[in-house]
Amino acid sequence: MQIESHYKKLTLLFVFVASLILVAATNADPVYTDPYKLEYPDYFGNRISIPGNNPTTKQGVYLGRMLFYETKLSSSKTISCASCHQQKLAFTDGKAFSSGINNVPTKRNSMSLANLLWVRNFFWDGRAKGLEAQAIIPLNDAHEMGAYLDKAVKDLQKTKNYPALFNDAFGSPDVTKDRIAMAIAQFERTLISANSPYDKYLRGEYKPTNEELNGMEMFMNSAEANKNIRGASCAQCHGTPKIYMELFHNNGLDSIPKDLGRESLTGMANDRGRFRVVTLRNIELTAPYMHDGRFKNLEEVLDHYNEHILPSKSLSVTLQNRPNDVGGKSLGLTATEKANIISFLKMLTDSTFVNNPKFSNPHIKQK
């Protein structure tokens, strides 16, 4: 009898310990419990995009940052996202077209990665809905990173550090393609640029020069020649304090464009030569300009909008008939006005953003 009750006690103890372990395991909390606080000014508004299945967490962002700078994701083990998106150039690479794995140039200019939290359709033609869908595309591209994603998943699984990082971010050590994209997307959402002199001006902390103020006014105003109101109408498409609106326009670069732009995606004739209206934040750092990097500097960009808009059926109506002079055929800005607009554009350079250690390469130990 005594032996039997001893067994009973032991069994009870075992059940108790096992259930304790089970409860502890199900309550394991490293996953999704450490939200990353995305900080941005109120004047940016809250029309942000974060999918319900990929909340931004400290662990996810850190993993994403590791992966963003991870050359193991390319077939040559030499290219990472950061090769074409360098922090010091507001996450561009200073080239008209980037060269990827086999030195075949990319089809379009590398885009700046700033304030992507407010973007809904990615790439120059808006073909990827959401950052997760975007991140997969260069990873799978034969020319950009060598279409190495499937093998990279296996490679990362075998590393010492990554399974633990995936466990912290997603609750299990499994490396998957989707998780790679999700983590990179989380990191990219944190790339917020909101501390330029223009932001400081909006917060009442910076007094712009006369040139900057005049440039800002020209940038924001639309010309009304008969009322003697001068303006460059830039804010029609680059407006709001974000200096970004999600639009796709044909900005008169070519009458017959070599690159059909959004038309290739939609099949619609009115999308011919239409490309994303880009953010102008940090524009001073992101030369060369346009989807094909045809303009070397901001002076050439201003010259284009001022006097070289080429007509076509899909030319944006906002770039037609906006002269500053009665009866004028082009925008008609003076040399001083153009220079002032460039002074304003340089107010959008955010040195905090391009030097923020949170966005830098985590594989290089900070000295």
Added chain:
Amino acid sequence: MKKYYLSKIVLTLLFFGTFFQSVQAQTAAKEAVVKVEGEVLKPLSLSLSDFAKLKHVDATMKSREGVLQQYSGVPIFDLLQLAGVTVGKELKGENLTKYMLVRSSDGYEVVFSLAELDPSFTNRVIILADSKDGKPLTDGVGPFRLVVPDENKPARSALEVTNLIIRFAKD
């Protein structure tokens, strides 16, 4: 010999015929449509020819330069009724928190509350126009544009409209 030349000509013609046909097929643009979707009972996708069959009314609005212009099109209210949107007698209670998001092909977006579009609330008739002064709308404006009469700014009279999306305003 003659026969030989003849067959050569026929073959050449055939070759170029097929070649141009394929080029034409490649460059033939897709037909533009306007979609009514979201909180609707019956999603619509209307081409210009579908649209032409609907009852048209006239509406006027001032251009950016202040010139009065006459457009013809279909009242938005009629399109909403066709799609089974909660307008008319059903536009009460929580349905008054619904809005219409208008999206253009270039990504431009504006909104209207359903009450702004319903004749039981307002006498102003907002239309989706497909012609101006009896002519189809020009490139960059059409094939469909919104005409919102009596507004001081034409900013909500969206051009190149592709989608009318009905949604609930949440929180």
